[in-house]
Amino acid sequence: MTKIYTYTQPVDADIVDAFCVLQKGFTDQFVFYDKTRKARFMGLGRCIALSSLRDVEYVVQGETGKPPILFSFNRFDAENPSPADELFASFPRLSLMLPEVVLIEDETGKYLQINSLGPVYAGRVARFSRHIREAKPRTRVTIPFELERDSREAWDEAVAAGLSAIEGGRVDKVVLSRRQKLVAAHPFSSKDLLVNLIDGPARGTVLLYRYGDVFFCGCTPELLVRKNDAAVESMCLAGTCAAGTDEAQRSRLAEELLHDQKNLQEHAYVVDFIREVFRRNCHDVEIPDHPGILPLQHVQHLYTPASAQVLEGKTLMGLMSELHPTPALSGTPVGEALMLIRQVEAYNRGFFGGAAGYVDGDGNGEFAVALRTGVFDGEIGWLYAGCGIVDGSVAADEYDEIDMKLKTILSAFDGECDA
Numbered sequence: 163m164t165k166i167y168t169y170t171q172p173v174d175a176d177i178v179d180a181f182c183v184l185q186k187g188f189t190d191q192f193v194f195y196d197k198t199r200k201a202r203f204m205g206l207g208r209c210i211a212l213s214s215l216r217d218v219e220y221v222v223q224g225e226t227g228k229p230p231i232l233f234s235f236n237r238f239d240a241e242n243p244s245p246a247d248e249l250f251a252s253f254p255r256l257s258l259m260l261p262e263v264v265l266i267e268d269e270t271g272k273y274l275q276i277n278s279l280g281p282v283y284a285g286r287v288a289r290f291s292r293h294i295r296e297a298k299p300r301t302r303v304t305i306p307f308e309l310e311r312d313s314r315e316a317w318d319e320a321v322a323a324g325l326s327a328i329e330g331g332r333v334d335k336v337v338l339s340r341r342q343k344l345v346a347a348h349p350f351s352s353k354d355l356l357v358n359l360i361d362g363p364a365r366g367t368v369l370l371y372r373y374g375d376v377f378f379c380g381c382t383p384e385l386l387v388r389k390n391d392a393a394v395e396s397m398c399l400a401g402t403c404a405a406g407t408d409e410a411q412r413s414r415l416a417e418e419l420l421h422d423q424k425n426l427q428e429h430a431y432v433v434d435f436i437r438e439v440f441r442r443n444c445h446d447v448e449i450p451d452h453p454g455i456l457p458l459q460h461v462q463h464l465y466t467p468a469s470a471q472v473l474e475g476k477t478l479m480g481l482m483s484e485l486h487p488t489p490a491l492s493g494t495p496v497g498e499a500l501m502l503i504r505q506v507e508a509y510n511r512g513f514f515g516g517a518a519g520y521v522d523g524d525g526n527g528e529f530a531v532a533l534r535t536g537v538f539d540g541e542i543g544w545l546y547a548g549c550g551i552v553d554g555s556v557a558a559d560e561y562d563e564i565d566m567k568l569k570t571i572l573s574a575f576d577g578e579c580d581a
């Protein structure tokens with residue numbers, strides 16, 4: 163049995179400013195920051211890595227009684243035998259990571275949490291609190307960059323392979339992606355991109371996982387699963403159109419998307435899959451019959467929320483691995499689509515499209531699908547985005563759709579525009 167000591171106390175500070183000050187001393191960094199809901203967790207350092215919560219006992223110190231927060235970043239297709247690029251390959255394969263320091267903002271307030279394998283010394287908490295109080299407001303920087311465009315012919319060939327697998331009856335849908343290399347004018351830090359994503363216009367949950375000098379980050383709109391005791395939620399997100407340049411155009415495009423048979427079909431595969439997983443693991447499953455729209459800064463998606471009560475004994479990690487990858491990121495049927503992706507894509511997706519989240523010591527928490535992301539080091543990065551291919555998909559349209567999705571991670575380089 164591993165014993166964890168966790169000391170949480172309220173802080174009167176902006177947690178992002180606090181993170182910016184504290185992060186300098188830590189090369190292990192973990193962020194799950196929901197921009198709309200107060201579910202914000204920013205971890206520093208690694209106290210211990212665990213394979214599951216089963217053999218863990220935690221001792222609460224401090225006045226709040228809060229459980230420890232652990233982070234979990236999982237690859238899209240962890241068993242894919244083809245090598246990931248060297249940036250992704252440098253990350254360890256760990257299941258749950260307990261940071262030494264966690265800054266928390268939830269519905270009840272803002273907190274500093276210190277985790278340790280021995281009793282937390284109060285002087286350590288006081289020292290971090292003092293640093294936090296001295297934190298200056300963060301500043302944003304614009305990072306000029308150039309993109310090395312990927313080959314259009316390679317994309318056309320990948321889509322043709324997908325369409326022929328659909329025609330042959332091997333899959334009904336396959337999600338194919340593109341990867342682009344970014345070269346910035348000068349080296350940038352994880353803090354620079356994190357601050358630009360949190361303070362910029364991108365909507366969703368900002369993710370960061372840094373290990374050593376290499377970091378993975380982005381801002382995703384897609385919830386995979388959230389668990390709060392018995393209540394669980396998920397989200398079906400598939401089917402895309404442009405955001406439009408003004409409100410009138412946005413609502414016209416949204417209306418078209420809501421009636422577009424190809425996009426509705428792409429979406430329905432995801433709804434069917436999530437309904438099936440929920441029906442197997444939960445009761446009182448509620449999933450509306452018709453999708454709505456999730457409007458984002460650069461694109462809009464067909465969106466169907468899913469909620470249920472989970473069967474006693476089922477865990478968040480268990481639900482995460484049953485749900486992931488959904489047909490929103492792989493295709494239908496999932497196994498066949500994964501095999502096709504392994505054959506068609508020239509790279510291993512690494513954390514792109516993986517499940518990234520946090521879980522607390524009581525087993526509650528959430529996972530997002532790591533979309534609109536990239537992996538970075540020094541002045542370079544690899545950016546990823548994908549789209550669903552079904553019967554009738556046109557390679558050129560899907561190429562443009564991916565360009566629209568890439569704008570979200572590219573907005574991390576822009577420190578000018580305010581939210």
Ligand SMILES: C=C(O[C@@H]1C=C(C(=O)O)C=C[C@H]1O)C(=O)O
Binds near residue numbers: 384400490
């Ligand atoms: C694959 C991505 O997005 C997914 C694919 C979508 C689609 O095909 O319409 C929409 C939302 C996401 O589930 C991505 O952003 O890279």
